[in-house]
Amino acid sequence: MLAITGVSRSFGGVYAVRDVSLTVADGEVCGIIGPNGAGKSTLFNLITGHLAADRGEISFLGHRVDRLPPHRRARLGMSIVFQAARVFRGMTVRENVMVGLHGRTGAGFVSAALRLPRHRRDERLIAAEASSALERVGLADWASRPADRLPIGQQRALQLARALCARPRLLLLDEPASGLRGEERERLAVLVEELRAGGLTILLIEHDVAFVTRLxxxxxxxxxxxxxxxxxxxxxxxxxxxxxxxxxxAS
Incomplete structure (x- = not known):
């Protein structure tokens, strides 16, 4: 599914990632761990295209992607849940999740601007699918609330619902348990286990060793x-x- 070969990235002459090679198999949950400053977040950003590698290659589904921008990698089937909550302010929870579905619609700008029948049909379909995704992550009761007023745990769940709506081949989770309380962490762990049982390939970057070891x-x-x-x-x-x-x- 994913192959990283000899990837390096430095900042001011100091290597954050140096000659890293690893693979992720189809249907596997691969956890990347390490102490603070180990290079986990840098590697994540190299995989997703938010940083460019100094050298090395990254291939996804047999295609070299290290020269592609993030949105091109997303179209190939990468979906990302960032550590920092990222929501569209001024929009409801459901509308935020619907954003993850618009890339799969067939109606273009003109159809949307004129509210043509195809656009209205697409909007009904993606609203229904967004509601289903919110139900899956336990946010159905929050669907009509402003997204930026959600607690951090619910904002993280919103991002996951939005990522899943893209029907990814590879789901990348960047420290998803960070800042979550015990009940929220357990709910997230159960959801990841369900996704794994469904055959989704997951790359999980996490600081909590016990959490990632479980999954x-x-x-x-x-x-x-x-x-x-x-x-x-x-x-x-x-x-x-x-x-x-x-x-x-010494220890």
């Missing part, structure tokens, strides 16, 4: 921008290099 089929560990471990969660958590990265060499 991932495989863990990749970054430290100082380099991969130091890659394998099953139980094996990776017992790796001396991983323990040193998190606890220090």
């Amino acid at each position: 991932a089929d495989r863990l990749v560990v970054l430290d100082l921008g380099q991969v130091i471990a890659d394998g099953p969660p139980a094996e990776v958590r017992a790796d001396p290099l991983v323990l040193a990265a998190y606890l220090g060499h």
Whole structure:
């Protein structure tokens, strides 16, 4: 599904990601973990196209994408849920989710401007699908509320609903549990488990080791921008290099 080969990115001569290579198989949940400053967010932005790599290649579904802008990668089937809540202000929760569906509609600008029958039909269909996505993430009762007034946990769920509406082949989650309370974290974990059972490929970048270990089929560990471990969660958590990265060499 995803292949990263020898990817590097530096800032002011300091490498945030250095010669990283990894793959994500179709239907797999791959977790990327590491201590603060390990390069997780930089790698995420390289995959999604929000940063350009200094060198290396990124392929998605057999197509090289490291030279494509984010919206082109999205059209190929990448959907993203960012760590920071990103909502469209002045719009309801349902309208925010509908944004994730407009890329799949057939009506163009003229049809929308003139409110032609095809546009009205498309709007009814995407409103129904958006409502279904909100039900799936537990936000059905919030659908008509202003999106920017939601608590942080619900805003994160809104972003996930919007991403799922694009019917992705690969879902990228950037520290989705950050800032969530216990009940919200459990609800998110259950939803990710349901998505995995449905065959969706997920790349999960997370700081919470216990959370990602529960969900991932495989863990990749970054430290100082380099991969130091890659394998099953139980094996990776017992790796001396991983323990040193998190606890220090003296420990």
